Amino acid sequence: MPGTMAETAGFLQRKSNEPSGRSRRPMGKKPHPQGGCPMARPLSRRLTGTAGISAALVLAASTAAAQPNLVPVLNNPMNASVGVQNTGKTAAGPSHLTINCTRFGQADGGCPDMPGLAAYADPAYPNRVVIEVPALEPGASFNHNLAFWAAIPWTPGTYVFDARADAGNAVAESNEANNTTQSSYTEQPGAGVAPPQPLPLATKPAAGATVATLGKADIMSTTLGSFIGGDHSAWNQVQTVRNGTISQTQYGLDGDECVVPSKVRLMNIGDVNSGIFRLSVYVDGELRHLKQTVTLAKGENKWIPYDLRLNEGANDVEIRLDDLDQVPEKDETNNIYHTTVRVPFDCDGIGVLAPARTAGGQAKPPQPAAPAKPQRLAPVQPDEPKRLQLRAPTRPTN
Incomplete structure (x- = not known):
């Protein structure tokens, strides 16, 4: 502030020369590059608080719920029929179903090879049977019969089949964790297999001896x-x-x-x-x-x-x-x-728990209200008869 009278007069003169309609912002505040209104900021910058995060999560959840969901389908025991089902809420675009065969007990491979497999080969998925799956509407299924199945030269043993729907991740799904399934096929020894040879005489059990039988699992x-x-x-x-x-x-x-x-x-x-x-x-x-x-x-x-x-x-x-x-x-x-x-939780997103279900899936019918318990009234006492007060006869006076 000015200290002398002259300085004070000069200061007041300069103040009076400033335009009266000029707006002044508080000290330390910088003007917003897009204007002073917070709503002029981009939405991504405004949704930074708890409410914004919650809104973003709700939006993401609703988007995921509305996506398709591709699930592979195999029969057990395994056979020529394979497929894919869309259990999601929206249509799914084209995708690929792959199947890998492994002989049980081996890390990989061990399944019979044959010329018919060449028709299902795709360099993008090596050592896999690859099937092209068309677009599927919600709830629709695609079924395919493996043309080579009947001609496979099986050898006795058990074979494990791993199937993967949408193997190339071409479809954004509501659940990416259920794209795989397994099945198996067991080839039993044929009737033409030679029976086991008899034991040499020196190792045959003595007559009447107990021969151990093959055990079983439980x-x-x-x-x-x-x-x-x-x-x-x-x-x-x-x-x-x-x-x-x-x-x-x-x-x-x-x-x-x-x-x-x-x-x-x-x-x-x-x-x-x-x-x-x-x-x-x-x-x-x-x-x-x-x-x-x-x-x-x-x-x-x-x-x-x-x-x-x-x-x-x-x-x-x-x-x-x-x-x-x-x-x-x-x-x-x-x-x-x-x-x-x-x-005891909400599963359908309605926010209110469904009516109580009994085991077996049937809704428990409402129970009739118990009849009101009658109030016990105190017994009514009859009016007591009025007692007559008898007076002793008076002696007449003379």
């Missing part, structure tokens, strides 16, 4: 063999999916399923290795999951992981071991297990 689950949605339980109990254990919601054709990471503990109490067998998971009588190539060594005890699709409310879950009878077992009666799983 696959089953343990007592505490069910682990679903963070709840470890025995069979034939009620399990509840824990908070934070659901990996996906709004799944399935109707968008009303939750995907719950689960596992089942199996063991082989038999005398030999099991070989390949299938594990099937049913929910309310509907097939929800397949594990095509499960194996258990003699005495082995391990967890088998799988993804379980459940609905809101109660779900009747059934686990079937070796449902194709691929394994000769000592006991065939211990291969089916049950549990009831309760899902």
